[in-house]
Amino acid sequence: MSSRIKANIQDIGHRVIESIWRLGHASRFFILVLLKSGTCLRRFSLVMRELYYTGVLSLIIIVVSGLFVGMVLGLQGYETLQKYGSESAVGTLVALSLVRELGPVVSALLFASRAGSAITAEIGLMKATEQLAAMGMMAVDPIARVVAPRFWAGVISMPLLAAIFSVMGVFGGYLVTVVFIGVDAGSFWSQMQSAVDFRFDIINGFIKSCFFGVAVATIAVYEGYNAPPTAEGVSGATTRTVVTSALVILGVDFILTAFMFRGVS
Amino acid sequence: MTTSNLTPLGSMQSENLIEISDLNFSYDSRSILKGINMTMPRGKVVAIMGGSGSGKTTLLRLISGAIQPSSGYVKVADQVIHELDRDALFLMRRKMGMLFQFGALFTDLSVFDNVAFQMREHTNLPEPMIRDLVLLKLHAVGLRGAHNLMPAELSGGMARRVALARSIALDPMLIMYDEPFTGLDPISLSVIGSLIRRLTDALGMTSIVVTHDVQESLKIVDYVYFIADGVIAAQGTPKEVSASSAPFVHQFVHAEEDGPVPFHYPAQAYKKDLNLEGDLV
Numbered sequence: 047m048s049s050r051i052k053a054n055i056q057d058i059g060h061r062v063i064e065s066i067w068r069l070g071h072a073s074r075f076f077i078l079v080l081l082k083s084g085t086c087l088r089r090f091s092l093v094m095r096e097l098y099y100t101g102v103l104s105l106i107i108i109v110v111s112g113l114f115v116g117m118v119l120g121l122q123g124y125e126t127l128q129k130y131g132s133e134s135a136v137g138t139l140v141a142l143s144l145v146r147e148l149g150p151v152v153s154a155l156l157f158a159s160r161a162g163s164a165i166t167a168e169i170g171l172m173k174a175t176e177q178l179a180a181m182g183m184m185a186v187d188p189i190a191r192v193v194a195p196r197f198w199a200g201v202i203s204m205p206l207l208a209a210i211f212s213v214m215g216v217f218g219g220y221l222v223t224v225v226f227i228g229v230d231a232g233s234f235w236s237q238m239q240s241a242v243d244f245r246f247d248i249i250n251g252f253i254k255s256c257f258f259g260v261a262v263a264t265i266a267v268y269e270g271y272n273a274p275p276t277a278e279g280v281s282g283a284t285t286r287t288v289v290t291s292a293l294v295i296l297g298v299d300f301i302l303t304a305f306m307f308r309g310v311s
Numbered sequence: 312m313t314t315s316n317l318t319p320l321g322s323m324q325s326e327n328l329i330e331i332s333d334l335n336f337s338y339d340s341r342s343i344l345k346g347i348n349m350t351m352p353r354g355k356v357v358a359i360m361g362g363s364g365s366g367k368t369t370l371l372r373l374i375s376g377a378i379q380p381s382s383g384y385v386k387v388a389d390q391v392i393h394e395l396d397r398d399a400l401f402l403m404r405r406k407m408g409m410l411f412q413f414g415a416l417f418t419d420l421s422v423f424d425n426v427a428f429q430m431r432e433h434t435n436l437p438e439p440m441i442r443d444l445v446l447l448k449l450h451a452v453g454l455r456g457a458h459n460l461m462p463a464e465l466s467g468g469m470a471r472r473v474a475l476a477r478s479i480a481l482d483p484m485l486i487m488y489d490e491p492f493t494g495l496d497p498i499s500l501s502v503i504g505s506l507i508r509r510l511t512d513a514l515g516m517t518s519i520v521v522t523h524d525v526q527e528s529l530k531i532v533d534y535v536y537f538i539a540d541g542v543i544a545a546q547g548t549p550k551e552v553s554a555s556s557a558p559f560v561h562q563f564v565h566a567e568e569d570g571p572v573p574f575h576y577p578a579q580a581y582k583k584d585l586n587l588e589g590d591l592v
Contacts, residue, residue, distance in 0.1 A: 172418075175418070177416075185429075185433065
């Protein structure tokens, strides 16, 4: 019995040490990517190409999801607010929910699933098929040539996708509440205009999505570059990218919200 | 295992491009290479043969500086590889080419862009000149007409030829081939073999071919090193190794099932494993 407890404690200790080691390793990798970003920032066409794959190809899922999330928010908000005769405030509810929280968080979760997993799988497969080793043999640094452009594409596209998500969400809320239900368009927009603050809401939402972009892009390239070069290794790395990104996004969101919106009415 | 040293390569050398001296490499506590000494003259095709897991690919990785030796050294063009810093190593690698086992073509780039990759990364050549050079290299491997294809559209043999064109893109002084004949049909195999010989002669390069395809490689190489259990078990010219009666060389060249390289992996007594000792009724 005592040996089983001891084994369990050892197992927990082993997992904690392993997690700390991975965190340290990922941090070093992040710094390495930053240091080797000169090439891709000078040859920006490398980043542009990746922006297409990570950003443009994620547009469909972001636009459609944003629209439906906004529509659901509008519907639920209207059902609750109309009980108190405040249905004109539904625009405020939709906009603040999206700009402060749902826009950055949901779009980051979708981005991790759509683009993060693709980045991990691509880099992992390049490693498994010796493409990264071949690049190194040609005196071209794979971190500078393959990893850094994908990292920066993720960092740049994430805030833009979050903004598009929020815009589509507001439009979805407008469609449901104003066009379909018949809430007054003037009060919908004017209440939203007066309640949404550029500094506190829009900029803070933008900062959040920048943090999420850095986190998801770092996790995606790290997992891909360090994936064991086997089919099982690459699939495991892809799964870890999605799961770790989701946990990090939600954790970082709580911390950022606590700093940004505490005491703001 | 009997070590057979036939004609030493030193006697046929003019100037050595590669010198390997007392090279040892261990992975964790497992010794992979033990005291390897080799020389490879400029302009020659040298084969390194041995069974799977004998340390052949490790030797290539040591020559290219991908890993560091435990002791001893590899000298390429009079420079000790493991003493070079990162920039000097990358400078050296510009003069080396490597053909990976399955080509390792960049799957997101076309055949043309794969061959042009190093030219665009390391030179400031204008695009029209790069185009001419790429078509020249592809013509040398017979695939000029395939320059617009993507790697996924190529057969195994074609992919290997494109990889060969890519590895000679900057006219290197040394090309390393890691199992170039694996998984090829007889025609592709013969084409790759003759290309290795022809390109080496035409470009004045040195080629190292790591392989266990005895018959094909003996047709094209100038000298053969056999590695077994991390040591050089035998060496000689193709004619010598074909006629050799040394047990290891004979077993390897004639593909015999049993010999110095045993058929069975070391194990305890067969009867003991099957519990057939002592308590039989």
